[in-house]
Amino acid sequence: MTKALFLTLSKGGDELVDVEFRAATAADADAVHALSTPFMADGSLVPRTRETYASAVEEFFVLDIEGQIVACAGAARDGSWAEVYNFAVHEKWHGHGLGHVLLASLIMALHAEKVEEVVLFSSTTVRWFERHGFERMDESELPAGRIERIDRERGSVPLRRRTLRGYDAPDVLGRMKGLRVRFERSGAEFAWDGDFDSLLQFTDHHGIETDSRCWAGACGTCRTRLKKGTVHYHTEPGADLAGGEVLLCTAQPVTDLVLDL
Ligand code: FES
Numbered sequence: 001m002t003k004a005l006f007l008t009l010s011k012g013g014d015e016l017v018d019v020e021f022r023a024a025t026a027a028d029a030d031a032v033h034a035l036s037t038p039f040m041a042d043g044s045l046v047p048r049t050r051e052t053y054a055s056a057v058e059e060f061f062v063l064d065i066e067g068q069i070v071a072c073a074g075a076a077r078d079g080s081w082a083e084v085y086n087f088a089v090h091e092k093w094h095g096h097g098l099g100h101v102l103l104a105s106l107i108m109a110l111h112a113e114k115v116e117e118v119v120l121f122s123s124t125t126v127r128w129f130e131r132h133g134f135e136r137m138d139e140s141e142l143p144a145g146r147i148e149r150i151d152r153e154r155g156s157v158p159l160r161r162r163t164l165r166g167y168d169a170p171d172v173l174g175r176m177k178g179l180r181v182r183f184e185r186s187g188a189e190f191a192w193d194g195d196f197d198s199l200l201q202f203t204d205h206h207g208i209e210t211d212s213r214c215w216a217g218a219c220g221t222c223r224t225r226l227k228k229g230t231v232h233y234h235t236e237p238g239a240d241l242a243g244g245e246v247l248l249c250t251a252q253p254v255t256d257l258v259l260d261l
Contacts, residue, residue: 005105006233007254008226008246009096017065019098021105024060024072029053031069032060032086039088044124046151048086060086061106063098071102078143080116087120097230097254103132104173111163118163121156131178134159173232174252181253183208183261184227192253199231199259200248208261210248217250224248229257 005019024032033053039045056074063071071089075082084106089098110118119142122129126136137160139147150156175194182189186208196202200222203210211221220239224246231251239247246259 005101006236007097007101007230008233008241008251009230019070019101020064021102021109022062022064023109024057024062024069026054026057028060028062028069029057032057032062032072035069035072035090036086036088038091045086045088046154061102061109063089063102063105071098073102073106075106075110075115075118077110077113077115080114081143082110082115082118083146084118084120087125095255099128100132100176100254101173101232107161107163115163117160119158119160121150121154121158123154123156126157126159129159132161134161173254174234176252176254179253180256182256182258184258185261192257196252198234198249199246199251199253199257203248203261210261212249215249217247220247222248225260227258227260230254231257 005021007017007019009017030050033050036045036048036053040047059074059076060072061075062069070093073087074085076085087099087102089102107118119137120129120134137158139150139158142158174197177193179192180189181192181199181202183203188206188208190202190206192202196205200210200212200215210224213219213221217233217235218238223239223241225244226246230253231246232254233247233250235250237247237250241247
């Protein structure tokens with residue numbers, strides 16, 4: 001399974017970045033291992049050998065930017081249940097919402113495989129997963145075989161959430177809640193709670209003046225400078241964008257944003 005995602009990040013010249021979400025292949029084992037190694041060293045991931053990654057790599061999903069694997073997560077499927085593990089984003093890409101992108105895409109991919117519930121253990125990022133709809137669970141609700149394998153010394157908390165129904169991955173991203181969008185020149189700031197199909201609808205609703213004609217990503221009149229944050233597009237933008245520009249009519253925030261409006 002492969003899904004092309006179109007993001008503009010406030011990093012590296014604010015350019016449109018094509019991100020591919022895909023299932024890992026055997027050829028990715030070394031890259032997944034290398035990406036994970038620093039997080040094993042600081043204790044946030046369970047230590048695993050290169051051989052373990054090689055034998056389990058087909059359980060993994062990755063985010064790939066121009067052939068570089070920048071994020072990964074394993075998903076051990078067992079019927080309608082899956083355990084997500086080894087969730088990692090390359091340090092170079094921290095702070096740009098790629099964790100949100102990976103998690104939303106992963107949930108939808110598992111949903112497409114008829115997985116109904118996702119479980120994971122977290123020791124250092126419990127609150128982050130709770131922000132993404134996970135809830136603490138009693139370990140007695142885990143399958144018996146999994147309870148026996150719990151590593152008590154890590155002090156990890158079991159969490160779970162149901163996969164969503166009826167939305168594709170960009171829609172899951174569009175329904176992010178609790179984000180802030182600041183309009184720098186207007187001096188206004190509003191909460192984004194996933195209620196709008198695009199930033200153009202959002203600016204219109206809040207009375208922020210912008211140029212717009214087609215509302216469909218084709219004419220380019222809603223081009224706006226992104227001063228900070230990450231947006232994603234429902235579809236690949238049809239109008240040309242200079243570095244730092246976003247099309248409000250087809251973009252939604254993945255992180256807090258500052259816009260030059
Ligand atoms: S209004 Fe035409 S590209 Fe946004």
